[in-house]
Amino acid sequence: MFNNLRRTCEVAHSPCIWSANLKSPMTSPTVRRVSECFIKPLHDLSQETKQPIYFTPFELPFLNLNYSQKGLLFAKPNNQDFSITAFLDDLRRSLSATLTHFFPLAARFATRKQENPPSYVIYIDPQNSPGAKFVHATVDLTVSDIVIKSGDVPSVVHSFFDLNDAICHDGHTLPLLSIQVTELTDGIFIGGSVNHLLADGTSFWHFMSAWSEIFTSKDHENHHFISRPPIFKRWVLEGSDPITSLPFTHHDQFIERSEKPQVKERFFHFSSATVSKLKAKANNECNTQRISSLQAVSALLWRCVTRVRHQAPNSETVCKLVVSNRGRLNPPLSDDYFGNPIDTVRGTTTVEDLMAHGLGWAALKIHEAIANHNDEVVKKWVESWYRNPVVYKMNGLFHPNITHIGSSPRFDMYGCEFGLGKAVAARSGIMNKADGKMTMYPGREGGGSMDVEVCLLPEFMMDLESDEEFISALKSN
Incomplete structure (x- = not known):
């Protein structure tokens, strides 16, 4: 049985909800979730940034695509001063500061529908901003258990990521970004699951670079500038309506979940x-x-x-x-x-x-x-x-x-x-x-x-x- 303990905490002035002591019996090394919370942008959004962000024809065809998942494996610092508790706290605070710049990642999708003619308009609603998810997990494995000489990828790596069954349309109710930090015996894995409608590889690594930049600065509460601010103004084909709609009245008309092949x-x-x-x-x-x-x-x-x-x-x-x-x-x-x-x-x-x-x-x-x-x-x-x-x-x-x-x-x-x-x-x-x-x-x-x-x-x-x-x-x- 999971022992669910929920409380509200403050991370860089950002409300978080935690679930603590999430453990289950193990027969082999298993990823154990220690805590979860939702991180909001450090600063309140301006009126301009609260406006809906509409999707383009580049994105809307991929509503059935799964979330994109990429992460980095680090060796744990070999010094007595390193504290995983302090490190996680710095990650949360710097993530909150980064989300001030990348605020759509903390939001959710919304849909506006009408039946005659059929119209299904999906957009990012920055006013509905529960935050990005942040998970802390542990596993009794080493870096060498993950980076195997043969190059084979152990299946446990899949558990280093959150939202393993989500498709992009699920962004209406699920976080658009979930970060899972998995602590190994001698290492740390930082894995990101991001809604693919919102970000491709270029955008995801742009976000990760900005987060690392802010983390390294250690000035999370006053970090108003980053070297590469993101651009959210949507590209629109000349002469086209910037609000792109789909000819549906319900998501059941186009949603299809695919099975994961055993590769x-x-x-x-x-x-x-x-x-x-x-x-x-x-x-x-x-x-x-x-x-x-x-x-x-x-x-x-x-x-x-x-x-x-x-x-x-x-x-x-x-x-x-x-x-x-x-x-x-x-x-x-x-x-x-x-x-x-x-x-x-x-x-x-x-x-x-x-x-x-x-x-x-x-x-x-x-x-x-x-x-x-x-x-x-x-x-x-x-x-x-x-x-x-x-x-x-x-x-x-x-x-x-x-x-x-x-x-x-x-x-x-x-x-x-x-x-x-x-x-x-x-x-x-x-x-x-x-x-x-x-x-x-x-x-x-x-x-x-x-x-x-x-x-x-x-x-x-x-x-x-x-x-x-x-x-x-x-x-x-």
């Missing part, structure tokens, strides 16, 4: 030397210098994953990459634009052609797909969505012939230190994973190195680990 997760490290060799090889094969490091590594993954799946030679194979539309619009949006202006591009061919040609040929397919995704293409897609609004069913986004590449090695994940020094590793939760999902991370040592989290069915992962092309590329690490 194996493993991290593969690509050193800066390996990445450079792959990039050089891809460009040399195509007699060009246009292919980027990310495109070369993506091409390798596409070829090798397709091979181990043993698809029919004449079947279609697709490499799908998530891209940000910020820099592709004219005029471009700033990287400080806080939202989810993402899209996907596709390199498509047959299995036979992908295997018959080399790395460079595959990389050029990816390069061309990315290069062709310009302002005109983006705005044409938005126009078509306005004519026929759609909410995606997530089961249709993943398919056995797709290699799906998300996140980016360009995100400054390791710049978020929270007074603990550089993180030992970055990890993700259980959400939005399927056979063929690849998640890109910067390598810890920098210099253009990359880590790739590969999710495959167990039999495909076994074959990938012995694939000659894949293993040959990794040997230069």
Whole structure:
């Protein structure tokens, strides 16, 4: 039985509700929740920031998407002065100060409906601001138990994140951001679950960087400035209504919850030397210098994953990459634009052609797909969505012939230190994973190195680990 103790406390003048002593019997190392609270922005919102924030066609199709989950694993400071109690208190106070700048993360969604004509308008309501959730948990494991030499991801990592069953539409009642701090024997994991309608990877790591900046300053109550203030003004297609609606009267008409597939997760490290060799090889094969490091590594993954799946030679194979539309619009949006202006591009061919040609040929397919995704293409897609609004069913986004590449090695994940020094590793939760999902991370040592989290069915992962092309590329690490 859980012993629920609820009380109201003050964290940086921000009301919090705690649930203490949340423990259950264990037969193996299990994550135990010690406490929970909700953190509100440190300062009251201005009248301007209390106005509704409406979603765009970039975001609304993803109402069925799960929350995005990313986190950092740190070694616990090896000194007698470190106090986990004081550290958690500083995290809460600095989070409260950070939410003053990133106030939508403390709010909830709201919906305005009408039946004739059918209209379902979803927006962020800053006036309904119960706060971001903050969880403290513990587990009897070490850093080395999590960062395994083989690269395998222990399933316990999924318990380092909150809201493991939430979809974006649940933001009407669930927090839009939940931070879980899990204390290991010799480490600390800070995991964030954020509503994907509200933030893509660019925006999430922008928030994490600002939080780390404020935490490090130790001046939480007076920190009125951050180096990169977020921009919340919504992008609107010229001539379009800034209030975008869906042609529904009830969420049952479009909500669909997908099952989590049983995939194996493993991290593969690509050193800066390996990445450079792959990039050089891809460009040399195509007699060009246009292919980027990310495109070369993506091409390798596409070829090798397709091979181990043993698809029919004449079947279609697709490499799908998530891209940000910020820099592709004219005029471009700033990287400080806080939202989810993402899209996907596709390199498509047959299995036979992908295997018959080399790395460079595959990389050029990816390069061309990315290069062709310009302002005109983006705005044409938005126009078509306005004519026929759609909410995606997530089961249709993943398919056995797709290699799906998300996140980016360009995100400054390791710049978020929270007074603990550089993180030992970055990890993700259980959400939005399927056979063929690849998640890109910067390598810890920098210099253009990359880590790739590969999710495959167990039999495909076994074959990938012995694939000659894949293993040959990794040997230069």
